[in-house]
Amino acid sequence: MELVLYGHPESGHAIKVALALDLAGIPYQAVWVDIWAEPSSRPAEFLAASPFAEVPLLLIDGQPFVQSGAILLEISTRFGVLGGETAKGLRRGRELLMWEANRIGMCLPQLRYAAMTGNQGYPQGTLQWLRHRYTTDSASFERLIGDHPYFHGVSPGIGDCAIWGYVQFIEEAGVQATPTMQAWIDRMRTLDGMKAPVAFFPSGQ
Ligand SMILES: N[C@@H](CCC(=O)N[C@@H](CS)C(=O)NCC(=O)O)C(=O)O
Known part of the structure; x- marks a missing residue:
């Protein structure tokens, strides 16, 4: 399974997801996106998958997940971690x-x-x-x-x-x-x- 997480260090929303993956020991590739730049200048694959051009965006085997809370629930239920065990x-x-x-x-x-x-x-x-x-x-x-x-x-x-x-x-x-x-x-x-x-x-x- 391949996970790619788009984020930025100033984005608490993106850090919520990065922290969850790290605490759960789930490997992922972090991709830095310039959230202060003009949205249209962001990577094409990011723009295609993030409806508001916002971070965080998590791709799981190419399938996009957006909205930090929804992504946390996806991680928790899919992997049975961080509360998702019960x-x-x-x-x-x-x-x-x-x-x-x-x-x-x-x-x-x-x-x-x-x-x-x-x-x-x-x-x-x-x-x-x-x-x-x-x-x-x-x-x-x-x-x-x-x-x-x-x-x-x-x-x-x-x-x-x-x-x-x-x-x-x-x-x-x-x-x-x-x-x-x-x-x-x-x-x-x-x-x-x-x-x-x-x-x-x-x-x-
Ligand atoms: N409700 C969203 C908020 C995401 C959000 O506001 N992302 C900001 C960074 S914290 C962003 O990508 N801003 C760039 C822009 O709006 O162009 C979530 O929980 O994921």
């Missing part, structure tokens, strides 16, 4: 993925992008609204992880990979990690398979 683990993964996409994976990338661009293009009040959402999301983070080391319990699953996507960039988003969140970040960084963003998608590869 019905309960998969249900937990689905719930975490939906929460991440609607909540913490919405406000953090927006806050980070606003900080990167000097808040340009964000109407007045937007950042206040996003920070307010983050206050709620960080409290939900605490409730979801509870006393467990990972969101899936004693070992990480697709939910941890999804939440890692943008929580790893929390300082760039200009908000503070809670102590529980910081402990989880520190724990995640020690995992076999964890890498710095540029190591997941080395530029020009």
Whole structure:
């Protein structure tokens, strides 16, 4: 089976998938795509398979998979890993993925992008609204992880990979990690398979 993952080190969405493959020990070829360049300049095979010209795009034996959460579910169910080993683990993964996409994976990338661009293009009040959402999301983070080391319990699953996507960039988003969140970040960084963003998608590869 041949897996090819298109991504970029600035894309938390792409890193979610790269991390899942590395944690599960599934070999893949990483292909760097310039997400800041004009979309039409991206590789032809990428444009043909990614409907919005977005990363991540995962090709499994040439079959395209898009949308980070959907790709994580594909990996988890197809290979029986990261929660996909049991019905309960998969249900937990689905719930975490939906929460991440609607909540913490919405406000953090927006806050980070606003900080990167000097808040340009964000109407007045937007950042206040996003920070307010983050206050709620960080409290939900605490409730979801509870006393467990990972969101899936004693070992990480697709939910941890999804939440890692943008929580790893929390300082760039200009908000503070809670102590529980910081402990989880520190724990995640020690995992076999964890890498710095540029190591997941080395530029020009
Ligand atoms: N909902 C998508 C979001 C993907 C996304 O926003 N990708 C961004 C990078 S983080 C991208 O490829 N941007 C390039 C562009 O829009 O031209 C997912 O979860 O995969």
